[in-house]
Amino acid sequence: MNAAEPPPLLPPRAFAPSTDKTLRRLFLTLFLRGRSSRGLRKQTAPKSVGQKLLLALIFYGLFGLFALSFRGQPVFALSVYLHGLTFLFLGMFVASSAGEILFNKEEADILLHRPVTSRSLLWAKIRVLVEVSLWLAGALNLAGFFVGTFAPDGGWSFPIAHALSTSLEALFCAGSVVLGYQLCLRWFGREKLDGLMTTVQVVFSVTVVLAGQIVPRLIGRLGPGLQFNTHAWWIALLPPAWFAGVDDALAGQSTAGSWALAGFGVAATAVVLWLAFGKLAKDYEAGLQALGETGSVRKRSPTQGRRWLEILVTNPPLSWWLRHPVSRASFLLTTAYLIRDRDTKLRLYPGLAPVLVMPFIFLLQGGNQHGGADSFLLAFSGSYLGLTPLMGLNLLQYSQQWQAADVFRAAPMAGPAQLCHGARRAVLLILTLPLLLVLALAGWFLGRQSSQLLLFLPGLIALPVYALVPHLGGRSVPLSSPTEEAKSARRGLTILAVMPVSLALAGAATWSWSHDWFGWFLLGEAVLVLALYFGLRMTLAKARWSSME
Secondary structure, three states: OOOOOOOOOOOHHHOOOOHHHHHHHHHHHHHHHOOOOOOOOOOOOOOOHHHHOHHHHHHHHHHHHHHHHHOOOOHHHHHHHHHHHHHHHHHHHHHHHHHHHHOOHHHHHHHOOOOOOHHHHHHHHHHHHHHHHHHHHHHHOHHHHHHHHOOOOOOOOHHHHHHHHHHHHHHHHHHHHHHHHHHHHHHHOOOOHHHHHHHHHHHHHHHHHHHHHHHHHHHHHHHHHOOOOOOOHHHHHOHHHHHHHHHHHHHOOOOHHHHHHHHHHHHHHHHHHHHHHHHOHHHHHHHHHHHHOOOOOOOOOHHHOOOHHHHHHOOOOHHHHOOOHHHHHHHHHHHHHHHHOHHHHHHHHHHHHHHHHHHHHHHHHHOOOOOHHHHHHHHHHHHHOOHHHHHHHHHHOEOOOHHHHHHHHHOOOOOOHHHHHHHHHHHHHHHHHHHHHHHHHHHHHOOOOOOHHHHHHHHHHHHHHHHHHHHHHHOOOOOOEOOOHHHHHOHHHHHHHHHHHHHHHHHHHHHHHHOOOHHHHHHHHHHHHHHHHHHHHHHHHHOOOOOOO
16 A cells, blocks of 8 residues: 555444443443442353342342232223332432432543533433343333233233333433432532532422332222322322323323323423433533542631530440540541431432431321221331331431551451441431431320330330341442442342341230230340340341452
């Protein structure tokens, strides 16, 4: 070839892939393998979302079998239930995972100086978030697809219509959370961004849980008569009903009300997506830049003395509870992260929001019940509190500063027992105790008799065992594991696993209360809890550090 001749043009396939596809593949790989190389092996690394979330998908599929109880119901009633359940679980996943996926300081340091638009970056993350949401929604609605097909007004078109409406619902959930972040950035600026991000997620989680509780009760009250019309105009205020309208319009009775609801759902999703990914996309880039900035730290003068928490832990009664110096240091470290660290708050409080709301829902429901039903709901509210330390400790093991936890292994400690004890006591004191006091005050203000508040005691007695369960085998060492979005999708499994235990405990407490054996029941439970507690402590004391590979 002559040197003066221009080089031949490359065939179209030789060009680099588009930025959008590259970013999407990058964030999907991060989701599947995590952000840490520790313990990662190429041979065992998951290659798909299904492989990564296999256990979660199995549990979601089993939970979705409750749709079989809607056999014989019309399409609209069945779809309202399915979309209410999907809205609950997808909303919990999106609200608890969005902070980890959307805002990451290390990621901004790498990508922001490259020719990547904020809209492309945002869309790539949302595509992965929606893809994972659709996997979970598909498993949750698997039984519902068959039930809707054989509904009185259903048919073969129901699975297609329901898949379309579920996809719209996933986009609506993801877009709503992103829109909330962007509005906070625009209205309040960088100074209040950290706290507002946590507030948005908590508020969204609480709203999702309330919606998931209201919709099934509406179905049970109205039954086959649940339809959108001039007498039931309020149905249009419920987002799950919008997407149920899509199912009924395309594969059900095709009433005018169903088409109106479907129009609401499509219009609301389009507006949310346009605002979140079009109109306000630049605010997302500003938010990433703001998170990368570091403000000046105000130094504490020597006259200020020690912090209030340090004073508390060195004086009775906390000094009696935190005698071991390692346990005391772990308590202070965990408390500092619970109160001040943005990443920990974004991960912890939205994930706990559904758990914090559910006891109050049970308490309010109890006021409308009589006799044993009221007693059972009160007992279940107390036993459900055990999820607070259990989930809190599970979430506290993840941190973006997880590499710093290697100093634990360098310290002269044979195992993580004392670190786990300090973190467990911090969660019990900072999270669980205030919730218990607020719940007791709520029960008192709602007119419950003082004797009925004793039904909280079975759950209170079981709290020490609940709090030790995450540490079995030396696991859940505070702040020692890298954050992985896949674990956010599995948080709902903890609720599903502990729910039967809470139900059994509440049922036994209610039965003993009605037969005047409640005192003996508390005594027997206390003996059993003491045996389990000391057995679990001995197991934890024998635990040694796991391999770093």
